[in-house]
Structures are given as C-alpha cells and as structure tokens.
Amino acid sequence: MEKESELIRRCIEAACRSKESVEKWRRQRRTLERLPSHLSQALLRSLLRRRLIFPSLLEVFKHSAEEIDLRGENSVDAEWMAYLGAFRYLRSLNLADCYRINNSAIWSLVGMTSLKEVDLSRCMKVSDAGVRHIISISNLEKLWISETAVTANGVALLSSLKNLSVLDLGGLPVTDTALNSLQALTKLQYLDLWGSKISNKGALVLQSFPKLSFLNLAWTNVTIFLNLSSLECLNMSNCTIDSILECGGDEAPFLKLVFAGATFMNEAEAFLYIKTSSLSYLDVSKSSLNRFGFLADMKMLEHLDLNSSALGDESVEMIVCVGANLKNLNLSMTKVSSAGIGILAGHVPKLEFLSLSHTSIDDVALSYISLMPSLKVVDLSNTNIKGFIIHPGTESHMDSTLTALQNLNYLESLNLEHTQVRDPDLYPLSSCKELSHLSLRCASLTDATLHCLSSLPKLTTLQVRDAVLTTSGLDAFSPPTTLRLLDLMGCWLLTEDGISLFLKKHPEIEIRHEVIQNLSTEQQTISNCPSSSQQFPKISRWNRMQEKLPIPEFFVDQRLKYSREELLALQFSPLSIEYPRETGSVTPNLQSFQRD
Amino acid sequence: MAMYIRVKRSKTTYFIQCDPTETTIDIKQKLHTLIDQPVNDQRLILMNTGEILEDSKSLADQKVENDAVVALTLRKDDNEFEDVNIVKPNDFYPSRDADNGNW
C-alpha cells in the first residue's frame, strides 16, 4: 500500500479528532462515494483506533472500502455485520477474534460476490450453520476458520468453494473423511490442519492437491513425513515421525520446515531422502533429535532454531558448516557452553539474532560473541555471566567483560536478565551507540545502573526489574530523550509518589510498575476529556495488555519479609531467590508460521 | 521567508512571501512585477480590520500577520479607487454537496 502523505495524515487526524469532527463530514455523501479505497480504509482504521466508529457510521464507507480489518474488535456484532453486508466492493474482511460474531451475524455475508477473503479465526460462536452461509460466497479464495466451533461435517461443506487457495482449519476436528471430500479444491496452496483428527490415511489424500505448497500438520497423529513435490513449507511440530513418503520423481524444494517438539523414530533417515539444499528455515526445537550431521547440507539456512534440543558443544561444528548465511540462531536451553561459542565465532558473518538464554555460558563467551560482526539482537538471560573476570593473582583488579560488546556496531537489543551483572560492570554498555532495547533483572542492581545508561543515544526500551532502585535514584535519572518505555516491575522500593513525579517530568515515557495500575486509571479519567482524547486509545490498549501480565506473588510482602540488614546483605549476595522461569506460550503458537 | 500574505482581487489570489519588517510599498513593488500596475495605482486593505495600509509603515506595525488576507484595489480611469471586489467561490457554484445541509 502507498505510504500516506503528511497532509493526508493530518486530514485523517483532523477528521477523527472527536465525535463532533465526525459529524462535520459524515453527511458529505457524494464525496464519500468518490473516496479512493486506501483513503477510506485509513480513515476507518483511525476511527477504530479512536473508538469513534459505531455500526451506522460504517455506512459512509460502503462505496469505497475494499479491505476491512476488524481483528480483535470486541464490539463487532450482528449489527455491524448488517451494515458490512451492504459494502459493494468489499474484497477482504478480517473478523478474527471478534467474539460476538455468531452464525446469524455471518448471514449478512450471503451473496457478497465481491468478497475474496474472510478471516473468522477464533470466532468461537461460528459453527456449521455459519459455514452454510459462507459457501454462498462462491468466489471466495481465502478462508480462515481455525478454532471456531465448526465440525468435520461443516468442513466437508467447503468442497463447493472451488476457488479456495488458502484454507485454515487449525484446531478443528477435521477427520480423514472430511479431508477426503475436500479433494475438489484443486487450487489449494495453503492448508492448515494443526490439531485435527487426520491420520496417515488422510495424509495420503493430500497427494491429490497438485498446488499444495504450505501444509501444517502439527499436533496430529500423522507419522509420515510427506515429501510432496509441490510442498515448500511443512510443519509437523509435536508429531511422531516414523517414515518418509516419496511422492513422484521431483524432490521437494523445501524452504521451511518446522519440527518443534517432534519425535523422530528413525533419526538417521529423517533428513536423508529429502532435498534440503534450498532450505532457509529450520525449527527442530524441543525435538528428539540428538545428532545434527544433517545440518551440513543446508547451505542456504538463514533461520535455525535448536532451542531445548540435545545440541552440545560437540555438534557446534555442524552449525559452522552452514554458518555463512545464518541470520537467526536460537541455542537457548541447550548444552552449549562458552567453548562451543568459541567454535562458532568467526563463522557466522551474517548472524543478526542470537539467543543463548538458559545455557551455561559465562563471561568467556562474551569475547567470542564480539567476533560476530552483524549481531543486532542478543539474549544472554539466565546464564552464568557475571560481567567481570578476576585475573588470577590480582584479585583487586576486575575487568568488565561487557566491554567486548562494544565491538558489536549494530547491537540494538540486549537481554541480561537473571545474570549476575552489577552496576559497575554495566558502564561499557554506555558506548553501545545503537542499543535501543536493554533488559536487566537482578536484585543487586541499584540507582547507579540508571545513571550509567542515561547517555545511550538510541535507547527506547529499558527494563530494570527487581532492582534496588530508590525514589531519589529515579528522581536523579535523566533518561535518554529517545526513551519511551521504562519497565520497573518488581522494584519494590519505588513509591507511587516517586513514579508520578517522574511521569510528570517525562510525560513521553511510559512506566510499568505494580503501583502504576492506580496511576493509569487516573490518567484514563483525564484522557476521557475531549482535550486530551488523542492519548486515550493508546493508554486503554496498554491497560488491557497489562491486565494480562501476572504480578509476581512475592511482590506484595517483600517489604515485610526482610529487615534492613538483610536487605543490605542481599545487595552483595549472588542470586538467592529461584525466579519463576519466564515461559513462552504453551499452546502450539504457530501464528507466525502460518501467516508468513 | 518569515511569512506570507494572501492578496485578493476579483477571482485571483496572490500568495506573497514577505517579512514583518517590510513596508506596504515593498509589497506593492512585488505586486507590480506580477500584475504590471504601478504602485501608485494600488491600494491594499487588511480584510479583518478594513484598514487601508499605509505605504511607509511596516507590516508588523499595521498588524498584518502570517496568512493574513489583504484586498487589492486599483485606480480607475476617473482617478478614484475601485471598491473592494473579491469573488467568493460560492458566487460561482452552489454548494458542491447537495446533502451538505446548506439549504
């Protein structure tokens, strides 16, 4: 899409300033009819963001909008749909996560011949009756109905949508029989069947889709690694793989393979018979693999995820073989140590993202990491990094090992959470000119940390969690002008007053802290006034996200738990508290993979 | 350029870049190059006050600010100045949008 010009941006802003502004233009019917679709859509997006849209206002866009994205808008219901049904030129409608959408709401879509794409992902009230409405949109090319209430019978009905090229049935109880009835969909290129009831018998049916290039079979009982000739991306995460099916003469030119959490019954064969020379994306995290010789042929690999695999230093040589093109490497929760990183150094010239969290690497690894010239994002959280090395014999002299990171000219993001770095060790970071995100979480960090980071010219996000920051330290902190988010969760010495004072001085910065819940409620009340309505949607959105953040249970009574002496002692002791591990989402989160 | 003013006569608007320290005569000189009328035959009137601008005074002194609208009138054959005549767009066309609620 064309980039909006400055004047257009200003017009949209002026049009969406308040309810009154909207009233000034909403009756300019002839102008609205002539509005180019990209302007109409930009205006609608802005109205949504400002919470100024209501069903009958939708009507003004009915002659102009071609694509409408209402993802996650929880007010969208049958009344909205009734208006949307009159949109003559609508080509794409995204209703994902609109939880009020039900079968009767979808009835409005019946006969919308212009519609090519409909996304109903996670509209849980949509069932087979809804599918009956959808199949009346005979030109439909892309349909997403993952995690709805549609059953195998409903899926079978889709066979009449002959133009479908994208079909997302993720999380639906699709059976072999239902899949069998979809064979008429010969234009299908993208099929998502994660979590379905498909067995090997059904999987064999997939051979009859001549154009299928993307297939997701994660969390199914399929055990055959389908080597279909058209297939480029295959996801078999959390499957047990016991055999490989060769289909046709041409070997599949796989670009992307995801076997996260998969169990390989016959490891030696797994990658033996498939052509992996063009593979650019491989995810074998949490899989059962424990030999990695297969990597050697994957010369085009850019993204390699070995997170929580059995990889150890002895297999790092295999990564070196394919290091030339690697951009993204995840080795977190592996047995790799500093020695392994030493083997890797100098062989990954293009590596931009490196995760080593939850490994046993220590400060020695930092000097090797500094030899990876393209690094932008480095995760060193939950490692044995201390930030200094004591040279034998000169116990008073300690070099800060973070100095090595100064060699990384492109370093934008650094995570040192749950390491043992202390204030003085952080000083070298103040000359990392490109650093925009920094995460720290350690009970031995104090006000001095803030001080030494205030000179970072591009810092936008700073997390200093669970640290012994004081109100006066926060008051004395002069943040970089670029800073937008300061996360101080768990800094239990900070008071509400101290934080409000800081917010007053730096209104452009958002603070996250346990006491901020109260503060942001106040802010929201103020923002409801028309004068500052501009900030309102942003804050309300943040609040919604924050509500989901769990507040650590130990927070509330920490002040009561320790005496002053104990607290002072804590300042110099290594980590004594076992932190709850930050877990990622447990459900098969395949979103990013599906939509690529 | 510190500012500009909008000089209007009949159906034409001239956007003139200027400085608050410039005098009315400076503006008339600029107009001269655009419309071929000698400065003596030009009269400028600040629209929001209706005051005639004096040649020797600066724009700032006469409260002529950025984006100000100034009417231009010319000397007629009888040596008198014509009346202010600025055509409003609506004199040409009725409101473009019938449903704008103007009638």
Place this chain on the structure above:
Amino acid sequence: MKKEDTVKLISAEGMEFVIDKEAAMVSQTIRNMLTSPGGFAEAEHGEVTFPEISAVILEKICQYFYWSLQYSRGKETEFHIEPELTLELMMAANYLHT
C-alpha cells in the same frame, strides 16, 4: 520576486491562485508537471487547471504548501484543518502527492 518564478493554479470554478514555484513544488504531481523535460503545456504557460478541485480546497492546499516551507525551515506552528474540509482535502492531497 519575478513572474517567471510563480505558477497559477486554477480551481474547478475558475478561481486563480498565484503562488511561488518553490511552494508549488511541495506537490510531487505539480513538480513533475513543471520539471518534466519536453513535458506539459502547463510548464510553458505557468498555469495548471484542476477541474476536480474546488477553490476552497485549492486555497487550503496552497496554504499548506507555504506552511510546509515554513515548517521545513524550523517554524513550528499548527496547520489547522476544519473537519468539514478533511475529506475533500485528503482527496486533493492524494491526487497532488502532497
């Protein structure tokens, strides 16, 4: 200020706006008309007619050109847009690549 350095923009109703070329160049569309070699009749006569743009909107556009010049030279003022003009102005801005 020379006559050659100005350009006349004419609205749908025939209203005329004489502005500096420098200001008109804020619009990519007008810039192309005035600078493309061999190009448009507009370049020769120093006149461009916009049959789709009303006088009210064209004047606002010209004001924006000058505001934009001032802004690029460090003068920080708001550019006020009346809400009833937003739709038409947006379409004109889209057409003029402003």
